[in-house]
Each structure stands twice: as C-alpha cells, then as structure tokens.
Amino acid sequence: MTAFMTRFAAALALATLVLGPLPAAAQKPAPRPPAAKPQPPHGAATTPQTAPAGGSATQPDLGFGAFERGEYLSAFALATKHAEEQGDAKSMTLLGELYANGFGIPRDDKKAAEWYKLAADRGDSNAMFALAMFSLAGRAGPRDREASAKWLAAAAKLGHANAAYDLALLYMEGELFPRDFNRAAELLRTAADAGSPEAQYALGTFYKEGRGVPQDMREAARLWAAAALADNIDAEVEYGIALYNGDGVERNEKAAAALFLKAAEHGSAIAQDRLARILVSGLGAPANPVEATKWHLISKAGGETDLTLDDFVAKLDADTRAAGEKAAKPWLDAMQKPGAQQQPSQAAPAKP
Numbered sequence: 001m002t003a004f005m006t007r008f009a010a011a012l013a014l015a016t017l018v019l020g021p022l023p024a025a026a027q028k029p030a031p032r033p034p035a036a037k038p039q040p041p042h043g044a045a046t047t048p049q050t051a052p053a054g055g056s057a058t059q060p061d062l063g064f065g066a067f068e069r070g071e072y073l074s075a076f077a078l079a080t081k082h083a084e085e086q087g088d089a090k091s092m093t094l095l096g097e098l099y100a101n102g103f104g105i106p107r108d109d110k111k112a113a114e115w116y117k118l119a120a121d122r123g124d125s126n127a128m129f130a131l132a133m134f135s136l137a138g139r140a141g142p143r144d145r146e147a148s149a150k151w152l153a154a155a156a157k158l159g160h161a162n163a164a165y166d167l168a169l170l171y172m173e174g175e176l177f178p179r180d181f182n183r184a185a186e187l188l189r190t191a192a193d194a195g196s197p198e199a200q201y202a203l204g205t206f207y208k209e210g211r212g213v214p215q216d217m218r219e220a221a222r223l224w225a226a227a228a229l230a231d232n233i234d235a236e237v238e239y240g241i242a243l244y245n246g247d248g249v250e251r252n253e254k255a256a257a258a259l260f261l262k263a264a265e266h267g268s269a270i271a272q273d274r275l276a277r278i279l280v281s282g283l284g285a286p287a288n289p290v291e292a293t294k295w296h297l298i299s300k301a302g303g304e305t306d307l308t309l310d311d312f313v314a315k316l317d318a319d320t321r322a323a324g325e326k327a328a329k330p331w332l333d334a335m336q337k338p339g340a341q342q343q344p345s346q347a348a349p350a351k352p
Contacts, residue, residue: 063094072104083115089122096130100139113140120151128155129163149176156187161194168202185212192223197230204238217248225249228259236263237271244274244284253284261285264295269302276309289316293324298331 063078076098082091092115098105099112113134119127132151135144149170155163168187171180185206191199204223207216221242227235240259243252257278263271272295278284279292293316296309313321 092119164191181212197232200227221248257284272299294327
C-alpha cells in the first residue's frame, strides 16, 4: 500500500527570490500507520467497561488497567474471565492483543484472530481494525486485501480513526476500489474529527488543492494547525508556510520560523530549507548566515535543491562559510550512518 503515496501533486516551484513568499511543500498523503503496531483495545485506561445486555452495572476495566501497567498475566486472567462469563467484546479484543503480540503468553496469531473475530462479531471496532491489519499482513492466513478492506470499512463505519484513514488511502489508490476523492475526503473527515493527525494533514492538502472538497485555504490551515499540535512534521511544515505567507491564516513570520525550527530539528529537509531562507532574510528570526549555511547544507544532503541558497553560501566569506560547515558536520555525519534517514520520527514517502 505504498505505490499510490507518490501520486499526489508534484512540489510547487521554488521561489527565485529569498525574500519572496515561501513555496509550498511537496504534496503527499500522510504516512500509513504501521500494520504491526498494536492499538490499545479500549482507547484509554480510564474508559469504563459496560456490562453486556442483561448484565450488572458498569464496572472498572481492570483487565485493560493491568494491560496498561504491563501486568500481562493479570490482564489475561481478567480478560478471559470477562470474555467467558460476560461475553464482553472489549475483553475479547484484549485477549487478541495479548496473543497477537506475545504479551505474557506465547504469541499465537491463530488464537489472536479467533478472539478478534469474536469481538468484531459483537461490534468492537478495534477488533475489526486488528483483523484488517492481520489480513493485510498475512497473519493467521494468506494476505487478503479484499478482506482487509472489508474490515476497514466496518470499523470506519463505527468511527474508528485509523480504519477510516487507511480506507481513504485505498480510495486514493484506485486499485482495490475505483478512485474516488470525494469518498476519500469523507473518510479523512471521519478520522480527522476523531483526532488523527495524519488524517488532519491529508485532509488539509485536499482543501488546499480542492480535491474531493471545495478549495478552502482557511480550512486547510485549520487542519494543519491541529495536526501540528500533535507533532505531525508534515503539518508543521505546511502550517508554517501558510503562516509565513498569510495564506488562509493571519501572517505570522515569527510563529512560522518556530515551526520550521521544530520540524527541522526532527529531520524535515523541507523545513530545514525554509528555515535557512528565513535566517538569510531576517524575516521571522534574526539573520544568521552561519545558521543559514548549516541548515542549507543539511537540507541539501536530505534531497532539497535551492539554487538561491547555493549562491548565497558561495558568496560568503571563507570564515563564515567554514563556521556553517562545521555546525552542519554532526548532522551530515549522522546522515551517513547505515540506516539513518532524514526524517527519523516519521516514515514519510520521498518528495516527488
């Protein structure tokens, strides 16, 4: 499910003047959540567990509390008791998690899938999402994208954020389903409203381009701002650009510079390039040719091309240029290490 991630619009052309508006970042959907990453079966440790129809009053979810504390054997015992005696779907999902990840008990994909299926049949959206990931990864059976899509659709219908986001990607891909950006936008809205930063970022790009929704930069900026608060690096870059240019939001060069710095320190080559431009112009942060050189060199090593900054660095005096190169060296050395990547905290697809 990665081929379609590079099919978004190509990057907008870089500005030819350093003091001009900052260009937009490359358009790409947010990265897909890793299939193997377990999702807490109950949402939060403080969520109460409601007894099934005909049962007794609501009681604390002791099984999930034990799970959160890493007391997996206790979680297994409590979940088994609730599942067998009360037919509790959330406890069944918890058992699936324990078996799927080998927490406290031997890993057993077959038993995990059985428990997930029992919980899914009782309407638990987390179990449905887990089954979708199992089908996609070929755990407890052959890989089956159609079955995965079926479970994603079922979970998304119940408001599961990750399921709605993944299903939106399938509609963008246009292979398993006919390509449908209107439907993708609806699903991204479901996930974004549920708090998914990836969906907020992706839906923001839809509003920017008018794809599947009316073009609306104010809504795009609002969504990117929400995702940026959750430390989504791509959203920090896009919202930073919007702030710097006053596009869809009141212009604030200083706030934009702070966002670019944050994203740059987390390895975003685009943010590093934009920060270097600001440090040349002095608009948003004090001009600093040494730091500008540093971030330009790091960004360039990460794949960004900026001829204007190349020219700026080339015209610096030897001492200033050498200081910038020295400041960049620890970053450049780290990027040369095996397995190093320019965006360590977020496995985003490469800029087209």
